[in-house]
Amino acid sequence: MSRVVQQPSVSASPAALLQHVRAGRASSRAELAALTGASRNTISSRVDQLIGADLLVEGGRGDSTGGRPPTLLQFNSRAGCVLAVDLGVTSVDVAVTDLSARVLATAGHPMDIAEGPHAVLAEAVRLGAEVLAAAGLSDADVRAVGVGVPGPVEFSTGRPSHPPIMPGWHDHPIPEAFARWPVPVVVDNDVNVMALGEMGVTGSDLDxxxxxxxxxxxxxxxxxxxxxxxxxxxxxxxxxxxxxxxxxxxxxxxxxxxxxxxxxxxxxxxxxxxxxxxxxxxxxxxxxxxxxxxxxxxxxxxxxxxxxxxxxxxxxxxxxxxxxxxxxxxxxxxxxxxxxxxxxxxxxxxxxxxxxxxxxxxSAAPELSGRVGAALMAVEACLDEDGVRGALHA
Ligand SMILES: [Zn+2]
Missing domain, CATH: 3.30.420.40 (ATPase, nucleotide binding domain)
Structure with missing residues (x-):
C-alpha cells in the first residue's frame, strides 16, 4: 500500500530563490513558495533580504488567481557589473557587462599571448579600467572577473597547466593579476568559456x-x-x-x-x-x-x-x-x-x-561568445551560495 509522503523541499536558500527568478521560473513570492515547498514566511523574509541587498526589485502586479494580485519580483541586473576577459592566441579583449551578461562597454586589440603573463595580464587590467570608465562605472561596482585563456587550466586554482601555445604561462597564478578588484576571479579554457557563451544569457538546460x-x-x-x-x-x-x-x-x-x-x-x-x-x-x-x-x-x-x-x-x-x-x-x-x-x-x-x-x-556570433561566456562565468561566481550570502551581509 502506498502512502503520501511530504516531498523534501528543494533548496530555498536566498541564492536558490534568486536563481529561480533569474531563470524566469518564478516571479512572485507565491510562485517561489510553490516551487520550493518552503513556507510563505520563510520566502517572504528571504525575498526581503534580497530586495535589501538590491538583487531583487519589486515592480508591477501579476495576474490575480482570486485574491489580491501578487507583486512581481525582478532580478536587478544593474546591482553591479563583471569584467569579462577573453585572451586569444593573438588578441586581448575585455568587456564590462551587467549581471545579465549584457555588454556595457568593450575594448581590445591584437596582442601575442607569447609576450607572457606579466605583459598580457597587465594589459587586460588596463583595458578593464578603461571599459569601466567608458561605462561610467567604478572599481567598487565590480562583483567578479571571468577570464578565458587558449590552453588547459586547473579550474580550482586558475593556473594554466602546460599550455602548448602559451609559453611562460605554466602554473602562473592568473587571478592574482586582478588584485585591483578584490572579488572572485574565475579562469577557464577558451572552449569551455565559448560553450557557456553559446548557452546564452537566458541559459538552457539542454545537453x-x-x-x-x-x-x-x-x-x-x-x-x-x-x-x-x-x-x-x-x-x-x-x-x-x-x-x-x-x-x-x-x-x-x-x-x-x-x-x-x-x-x-x-x-x-x-x-x-x-x-x-x-x-x-x-x-x-x-x-x-x-x-x-x-x-x-x-x-x-x-x-x-x-x-x-x-x-x-x-x-x-x-x-x-x-x-x-x-x-x-x-x-x-x-x-x-x-x-x-x-x-x-x-x-x-x-x-x-x-x-x-x-x-x-x-554559432550565430562566434566573435562575441568568448566575452559573453567569460561574463556568464563571472556572474555565476558572484551569485553562487557564497556570493549571495556575502552580498546579504555586506
Ligand atoms: Zn595529437
Whole structure:
C-alpha cells in the first residue's frame, strides 16, 4: 500500500530563490513558495533580504488567481557589473557587462599571448579600467572577473597547466593579476568559456557539444546547461583522438602521436594542405576565405576536414546523445562547406535514435561568445551560495 509522503523541499536558500527568478521560473513570492515547498514566511523574509541587498526589485502586479494580485519580483541586473576577459592566441579583449551578461562597454586589440603573463595580464587590467570608465562605472561596482585563456587550466586554482601555445604561462597564478578588484576571479579554457557563451544569457538546460575549430580542435561539453569539466578540467579535449586519414597517410601531431584529429582537420592542417596543393594562401584565414567564396579546391579541403571532424562527433553523439552540436572558431567562418562535411559524417555514422532530432549548426556570433561566456562565468561566481550570502551581509 502506498502512502503520501511530504516531498523534501528543494533548496530555498536566498541564492536558490534568486536563481529561480533569474531563470524566469518564478516571479512572485507565491510562485517561489510553490516551487520550493518552503513556507510563505520563510520566502517572504528571504525575498526581503534580497530586495535589501538590491538583487531583487519589486515592480508591477501579476495576474490575480482570486485574491489580491501578487507583486512581481525582478532580478536587478544593474546591482553591479563583471569584467569579462577573453585572451586569444593573438588578441586581448575585455568587456564590462551587467549581471545579465549584457555588454556595457568593450575594448581590445591584437596582442601575442607569447609576450607572457606579466605583459598580457597587465594589459587586460588596463583595458578593464578603461571599459569601466567608458561605462561610467567604478572599481567598487565590480562583483567578479571571468577570464578565458587558449590552453588547459586547473579550474580550482586558475593556473594554466602546460599550455602548448602559451609559453611562460605554466602554473602562473592568473587571478592574482586582478588584485585591483578584490572579488572572485574565475579562469577557464577558451572552449569551455565559448560553450557557456553559446548557452546564452537566458541559459538552457539542454545537453550540447560546442566544437571549436580554430588553430586546434576542442569541444565544450554542456550537460543540462552546465559546463562539464571532468576530474581534472580536461573534459572535451578531443583534438588528440585518433582518426583514420582519408588517404591512408600518416601525419605526425605536435603531441608526438600520429593521425590525431587536430593533425588532420584543424586550422593549421588546412593551411598545410592548402600550401601543399599550391593554393595562393599564407594563413588559415585565407583558406577559409577562399572556401567561403566557393573556390573549388579550398572548398573540398574544408569539406574533407568537416567529414573527419564528423567521424569523431558521430562517436560522441552515440556516447552522449546531445540535443545540439554548435560549431564555432575561426574555421567556422567557412560556413556551409565545413558544416555540410560534419553533417555528412555525423548523420551517416551516428545511431538513428541519437541522430533523429539532433541539430548541427554554426554559432550565430562566434566573435562575441568568448566575452559573453567569460561574463556568464563571472556572474555565476558572484551569485553562487557564497556570493549571495556575502552580498546579504555586506
Ligand atoms: Zn595529437
Amino acid at each position: 550540447v557539444l560546442v566544437v571549436k575549430v580554430g588553430t586546434g580542435v576542442g569541444c565544450g561539453v554542456v550537460v543540462e546547461g552546465r559546463v562539464y569539466r571532468g576530474a581534472q578540467g580536461s573534459a572535451g579535449d578531443i583534438g588528440h583522438i585518433h582518426v583514420a586519414a582519408p588517404d591512408d597517410r600518416s601525419v605526425l601531431c605536435r603531441c608526438g602521436n600520429t593521425n590525431c584529429l587536430e593533425a588532420l582537420a584543424s586550422g593549421s592542417s588546412l593551411l598545410r594542405d592548402a600550401l601543399a596543393a599550391g593554393l595562393p594562401v599564407t594563413s588559415t584565414r585565407d583558406v577559409v576565405g577562399l572556401a567561403a567564396r566557393g573556390d573549388g579546391p579550398a572548398l573540398e579541403l574544408v569539406r574533407q576536414a568537416g567529414r573527419t571532424i564528423g567521424t569523431v562527433l558521430a562517436a560522441l553523439v552515440n556516447f552522449f546523445n546531445p540535443h545540439r552540436i554548435v560549431v564555432t572558431g575561426g574555421v567556422a567562418h567557412a560556413g556551409l562547406p565545413l558544416l555540410s562535411g560534419i553533417r555528412e559524417s555525423v548523420y551517416a555514422r551516428a545511431m538513428p535514435l541519437a541522430a533523429r532530432t539532433l541539430a548541427v549548426e554554426l
